[in-house]
Amino acid sequence: MEGLTLVIGNKNYSSWSMRAWVLLAQLGIPFEERKLRFDSDEWDAGIGRWSPSGLVPVLWRGDLAVWDTLAIAESVAEWFPGKGVWPEDPAARAFARSASAEMHAGFRNLRSAMPMNIRSSHPGKGMTPQVRMDIDRIELLWREARSRFGTGGDFLFGRFCAADAMFAPVVMRFATYGVACPPVAQRYCEAVTAASAVRDWCEGARAETEFVAEDEPYAEPPRQ
Numbered sequence: 632m633e634g635l636t637l638v639i640g641n642k643n644y645s646s647w648s649m650r651a652w653v654l655l656a657q658l659g660i661p662f663e664e665r666k667l668r669f670d671s672d673e674w675d676a677g678i679g680r681w682s683p684s685g686l687v688p689v690l691w692r693g694d695l696a697v698w699d700t701l702a703i704a705e706s707v708a709e710w711f712p713g714k715g716v717w718p719e720d721p722a723a724r725a726f727a728r729s730a731s732a733e734m735h736a737g738f739r740n741l742r743s744a745m746p747m748n749i750r751s752s753h754p755g756k757g758m759t760p761q762v763r764m765d766i767d768r769i770e771l772l773w774r775e776a777r778s779r780f781g782t783g784g785d786f787l788f789g790r791f792c793a794a795d796a797m798f799a800p801v802v803m804r805f806a807t808y809g810v811a812c813p814p815v816a817q818r819y820c821e822a823v824t825a826a827s828a829v830r831d832w833c834e835g836a837r838a839e840t841e842f843v844a845e846d847e848p849y850a851e852p853p854r855q
């Protein structure tokens with residue numbers, strides 16, 4: 632098979648990039664990483680070449696581009712059928728796909744009021760009644776997945792799968808904004824945070840120094 636290249640944005644900020652990267656890395660699927668930093672000359676020069684949609688992530692296999700996180704997960708599932716991108720059990724798989732699609736299409740209040748910012752800490756910021764409703768729904772999803780399908784491991788469906796990659800940035804947000812969770816959700820957050828691919832991504836995020844004002848509603852730009 633031709634090698635894979637994953638085009639991503641800043642590790643500190645790009646939640647969609649994190650999902651695709653963590654999925655590949657945690658499942659042991661080799662790929663090269665190409666980072667285009669937001670608001671940079673390399674972004675302006677490269678995004679048209681690397682991304683049909685103008686967004687990241689994009690997964691390239693030779694000259695074939697797959698853009699959009701869910702399409703990436705589905706293509707990876709097709710190309711690597713033995714890697715467990717989705718759970719084997721049909722009921723678990725249907726739930727995992729539904730939860731992933733719900734994440735992909737929804738939770739807009741949480742996503743906009745609590746943008747992913749791995750290296751920062753803003754406890755208490757961003758919480759509104761609408762954000763609380765998003766969080767309650769996510770915790771219910773997690774609890775149901777864990778109780779119905781989670782017996783074989785610490786992730787939503789036991790073993791790590793694409794649904795966990797989809798929710799990994801939510802776990803990062805809960806840490807940044809100090810969202811307290813009930814025990815089942817808390818244990819799940821700990822499992823995600825401890826996953827090797829998540830740790831590697833976070834290490835990269837903490838090493839970044841770029842400040843992207845659009846993703847920093849709760850901080851002043853650093854003085855030059």
Ligand SMILES: N[C@@H](CCC(=O)N[C@@H](CS)C(=O)NCC(=O)O)C(=O)O
Nearest residue numbers: 645646647648686687688699700701
């Ligand atoms: N639906 C897309 C969303 C991708 C997306 O919004 N990516 C953001 C980074 S997390 C982006 O490329 N932003 C750059 C821009 O808006 O110019 C997916 O699932 O991949």
